[in-house]
Amino acid sequence: MGASAKYLPRDTVRTLSRRSDVWGAWLTLHVWGVIFAAWVMAILWTNPFTIILAIMLVGSRQHGMAILMHDAAHGVLFKTRWVNEFVGQWLLGAPYGGDMQSYRHYHLKHHRYTQSEDDPDLPLSAKFPVSKASLRRKFWRDLTGQTFFRLRMASRKDTTEPGMEAFQKSSPVPTLITNAVIFGVLAALGHWWVYPVLWLLPLMTWFMAVLRNRNIAEHALTTTDGNVLTQARTTHANWLARVFLAPYWVNYHVEHHAYMYVPCWQYRGLHKAMAEHHGDMEIQPSYRRVLQLASAG
Template sequence: MINHKKFDREILKQIKTLYVYDNWHAPIALLMDYALIIFAIVLAEYSYWFLPLTLLIIGSRQRALATILHEASHSALTRNKKFGKIIGTYFSGYLIFQSWDSYTQSHVKNHHPKIGTDLDPDYDYYKSSGVFHTHSKKEFFCKFFFAPILCLKLFSNIKYLVINRLMSNANKKELLKILFVHLVFFILGTKLVGYKFYFLYWLLPYLTVFQMITWFIELAEHYPMIAYTKSNIEISRNRFSHCVEHFFTGMHGENYHLIHHLFPAIPFWNLKKAHFILMQDDEYRSINAQFGGIFISNNKNPSMWQQLLRKEYV
């Protein structure tokens, strides 16, 4: 049973002012993601020497599309909820093989209210990966740092996504919609770039960089505290990343994951404001004083992986 942090009434009053939605932040964020994807493709078309950078950018923006779906599933993406669902499905989630019904079941109905229990699919995935087993530092880094970078965890990552984010609750009609979106995407991309578009510039980064970035982001969200904490203010972390790391992992306020679990309906463009409001709380401020980035911090705190590196056994 997770205890819920009780904030001062004045802080909650200030937080309440952030529950303001509109219909323009989300389309602009989505267009910026698309623009970066197009820019990355242009780079690689100019010279294949840029292909590694292209794959990194596209894979990270595919993760950004997952964040758009995530916000829509919490009804926090737009003022018009039907508009938000359209953006979160046809223009983002469907493009990365994630269905609306499966995602909302897995994330909104299971992960959030059942976090840290056997009914939480994210926690179950952590456990099945072996990350909570006792390892020497060398073993831990080989399995959970180098293996994801080398795409050796691809099968388990894809299995999790297919089961929890695509098939678990999707119906035939929605699966046909996803197929239709990819068919249109394939035809459009082929006309503009050629047949290589879908395979080189979409499937390849999805099967490599997107999976890698997703693993490191989602591990940083709750590891290791999800296994032992009894309070919702300690069950996740905010990330304060170096600007380069933030570009690839902090899209659309995703770095403020602790705030998201405390107040999941705050729109992503107000999460930073929420952080400064919550810093008035002594406990929140004390907890955040320990946080850095995933790999490289933008403050004096060691990153999550630097902290793990200092341990003899993990």
Template structure:
């Protein structure tokens, strides 16, 4: 295997903050609009809106993920933490500290028995997903989601809550797992200690599939890069592979 090129961390400045605010703002604004949207299942826009909201949910989690790596706001660590905490909480009440601890273990022990995200490289998607879900979903989260649902339905139609709040969150979980864990880490690896692979070089596909998180080799090689800098890293790695 070709060596991975060295990519120095760049000065993110306040761009990470602005991008995080845009993602969270789009998610919140879209959800507010959709909770008021007249829901009719013969309306094709409903299904498009579900996919859009799924993608925005994924962006919320990716924001929490970047905060785990300290790259939402490298200059202001307290602000970085709180954006990560809020983003993780908005994504089905995930515990930011727990996510952070397990994700750093994932990077340290990628695709090994000590990796909390790994399921022995099991080729069966759903068996691996069940093991993954058991690792990250708690009874407390389910209780908080149920309480929130029963409070929100006092103001919003329950059908809208299910279709535009709950279903996109579930679909986003599958999206994140498939593109961010299953595809990059399944099977045998020949690049320890990274033990990760990337999807093919196609920035549009990579963004739509999972905010460039499918460029997973690059993420493990350069965890100090925010999601929006992974395309450049992927290009440099591709050039090195062909050189």
């Protein structure tokens, strides 16, 4: 929290920083519940439309798992510490290929050096604005799996690649175990094909595109002067954007950088409180508008 506490009264911050095992459990059940519901839909009504819709829903919830793991990395997803650590690592991070312990070290460095030369996320935002054609090519590479395989190959070769640090692992074992469980359960139910088509494929495609959209929205074309209100961006998200692009209040990013120990389910209240006390936050009306700005190069 640090110096950012000056933006709101301490009592308000203390209330908004309250953690809850009930909320943590609900959000974890919700992210897996949406994935399960998408699988059931595609199994019961198998056709191109439901498969594509399921890929988008699962990919968005894999992103949701990354968001909730991010909260766990800050120690705020659950009130009970051991539950926070276990769920963040095994039920949220490992299934999609994340490692909460490695991510925590990387991500706290991002908070400490936001938008400075030492920010590990800076290469993801410093390149903007780009041309419209360049932005289309980036998303095409995401949606066709090229970005996924480039990052995986870079990690195997131990080379530097923008965005790769977020996927570093202390060990591949949790990911291998959790994915074996997912495949085993689906195979036992007689639907083994769901694993490659509606787990791996979303991870290789839609998840990568949504992650790029998030990286652009959060820090591209923001200030580098150390002002916490303008070195990150909050983006308003309608219900469709929340379903497919920005679940679990991830669009409130100025608020997160100002008070990083507030749980995500408190972000709406935090946004309202900050808007009342300080009107100079970097806010955009939609993700479409952010992408317009990012492709104005």
